[in-house]
Amino acid sequence: LLVSEELVRVAILWHEKWHEGLEEASRLYFGDGDVEAMLAILKPLHAELDAGPTTLREASFKQAFGRDLREAARCLGEYENCVSKEQALGLDDTPRRKASDVAEDAAAAAVAADAKAAAKERGDDDEPQSPQSQRAKLRDDADAALNQAWDLYYTVFRRVNKQLPQLTTLELRYVSPALLNARSLELAVPGTYRVDGSAARIARFSPSVHVITSKQRPRRLAMRGEDGREYGFLLKGHEDLRQDERAMQLFGLANALLAKDRRTSEHGHLLIQRYAITPLSQNCGIIGWVPACDTLHALVRDFRDARKVVLNVEHRVMLQLAPDYDALTLPQKVEVFHAALANTAGHDLSKVLWLKSSHSEQWLERRTHYARSLAVMSMVGHILGLGDRHPSNLMLDRRTGKVLHIDFGDCFEVAMHRDKFPERVPFRLTRMLVHAMEVSGVEGTYRLTCERVMRVLRDNRDSLLSMLEAFIHDPLISWRLLGAQEPGDERPSRRVGSQPSSRPVLDESDHEESDEEDYDSYDSDQTDDDDDDEEG
Numbered sequence: 210l211l212v213s214e215e216l217v218r219v220a221i222l223w224h225e226k227w228h229e230g231l232e233e234a235s236r237l238y239f240g241d242g243d244v245e246a247m248l249a250i251l252k253p254l255h256a257e258l259d260a261g262p263t264t265l266r267e268a269s270f271k272q273a274f275g276r277d278l279r280e281a282a283r284c285l286g287e288y289e290n291c292v293s294k295e296q297a298l299g300l301d302d303t304p305r306r307k308a309s310d311v312a313e314d315a316a317a318a319a320v321a322a323d324a325k326a327a328a329k330e331r332g333d334d335d336e337p338q339s340p341q342s343q344r345a346k347l348r349d350d351a352d353a354a355l356n357q358a359w360d361l362y363y364t365v366f367r368r369v370n371k372q373l374p375q376l377t378t379l380e381l382r383y384v385s386p387a388l389l390n391a392r393s394l395e396l397a398v399p400g401t402y403r404v405d406g407s408a409a410r411i412a413r414f415s416p417s418v419h420v421i422t423s424k425q426r427p428r429r430l431a432m433r434g435e436d437g438r439e440y441g442f443l444l445k446g447h448e449d450l451r452q453d454e455r456a457m458q459l460f461g462l463a464n465a466l467l468a469k470d471r472r473t474s475e476h477g478h479l480l481i482q483r484y485a486i487t488p489l490s491q492n493c494g495i496i497g498w499v500p501a502c503d504t505l506h507a508l509v510r511d512f513r514d515a516r517k518v519v520l521n522v523e524h525r526v527m528l529q530l531a532p533d534y535d536a537l538t539l540p541q542k543v544e545v546f547h548a549a550l551a552n553t554a555g556h557d558l559s560k561v562l563w564l565k566s567s568h569s570e571q572w573l574e575r576r577t578h579y580a581r582s583l584a585v586m587s588m589v590g591h592i593l594g595l596g597d598r599h600p601s602n603l604m605l606d607r608r609t610g611k612v613l614h615i616d617f618g619d620c621f622e623v624a625m626h627r628d629k630f631p632e633r634v635p636f637r638l639t640r641m642l643v644h645a646m647e648v649s650g651v652e653g654t655y656r657l658t659c660e661r662v663m664r665v666l667r668d669n670r671d672s673l674l675s676m677l678e679a680f681i682h683d684p685l686i687s688w689r690l691l692g693a694q695e696p697g698d699e700r701p702s703r704r705v706g707s708q709p710s711s712r713p714v715l716d717e718s719d720h721e722e723s724d725e726e727d728y729d730s731y732d733s734d735q736t737d738d739d740d741d742d743e744e745g
């Protein structure tokens with residue numbers, strides 16, 4: 210329990226908790242007008258802050274932002290007090306004013322306050338207030354308290370947003386001294402436990418953790434086992450890895466079926482490469498670090514950069530052919546898309562496989578492993594309904610040429626039913642992937658492997674369906690597929706209106722360029738691309 214709690218603490222610092230919380234709360238309030246949901250986000254953050262820091266990093270955060278956040282919490286308390294008084298009067302039967310109305314009525318409220326002050330000086334305010342005037346005053350006070358709170362939150366968000374890019378390395382003595390001092394634990398290194406009880410136990414943790422510069426800022430940490438080996442892991446926060454763990458269980462069953470069946474075992478290498486996934490909480494977990502692997506996005510990017518080729522050259526050609534691309538009809542978009550493919554080669558991945566091989570025999574072996582591993586995962590991913598297979602979710606093993614998949618958040622065909630850019634294909638098989646196969650393309654090793662794997666899966670459908678049915682009835686899976694609401698959905702809660710012009714929704718992109726890569730800028734199945742980012 211100590212290790213799990215400390216790893217969660219390292220994965221999501223207070224800076225990141227407040228950054229993510231304020232961004233989500235601002236969307237709920239200014240975008241959706243949902244005050245109750247906003248309070249549900251902010252109250253746990255304030256409660257944790259009031260409980261006090263336990264590490265030097267948390268103490269520095271409280272010292273830097275504690276005063277503003279305490280004042281913001283006081284404003285939230287004033288808001289709730291006004292709302293409770295309004296409910297006690299029995300007058301809360303009408304919708305609250307919109308947040309945009311609050312900004313528009315600021316001048317009128319100031320004039321009314323001046324008039325009230327003048328009347329008080331003259332002694333003319335002895336008349337009892339009507340229920341309507343009491344309600345108006347309570348609502349004005351509540352809106353003023355919320356506006357004051359968000360002025361403070363906005364200041365804190367901007368300061369935190371400037372500090373996050375500077376977090377490139379974390380020292381455990383500052384973020385988790387308990388983890389640094391842990392020695393010779395009884396816990397096994399994740400991924401090493403076996404049924405017979407043999408496992409490499411954790412001896413100690415590496416004193417420093419590297420922060421990867423991406424949008425979610427995952428950490429790369431190392432554990433030293435009692436066997437003397439060093440095990441690398443990716444500590445990932447802000448993401449639920451429990452569904453990824455279920456996917457790995459399905460891949461383990463598929464590997465067992467493929468290894469047992471004669472039609473696939475005699476050909477060899479028809480296995481899905483797996484890695485350890487250990488969820489620590491509902492928004493944090495650790496993933497086994499697979500060495501000597503690169504994403505297809507990184508391989509193609511490096512290949513094109515070395516030759517001075519723009520990363521999204523296909524998209525550039527499409528814009529040259531049709532500057533008003535978004536205004537075209539669907540058949541016209543498809544025509545432009547095919548014309549862009551005809552004017553570009555798309556042999557980047559196949560050339561990477563050739564250039565990274567020391568001799569022709571190694572290249573032939575890697576190409577065969579590539580085609581077979583891609584075929585196996587295409588069939589198993591189709592059974593699982595796996596989507597979101599962009600180039601940064603596909604990795605290539607530099608030693609063997611096998612394809613490795615990561616990020617299994619979109620399962621059971623959820624990507625086919627999303628509103629923006631729904632996927633229409635069962636698995637990814639773009640021209641760049643096909644060109645990296647043998648000269649006959651899919652009509653060879655790839656097709657034969659797909660047929661053999663699908664026959665084995667069909668013959669053992671009872672076992673697969675039993676495991677998939679358990680996934681369907683898992684409360685987690687139900688939450689992932691059905692629990693997410695679209696931004697436009699109504700929520701049964703107190704509404705305060707739409708986004709006011711005086712305060713924008715907090716967004717990291719307002720202050721700095723996003724590090725998220727343009728995954729579909731090349732070799733894409735889609736003809737729509739909103740981003741024209743040369744850096745990818």
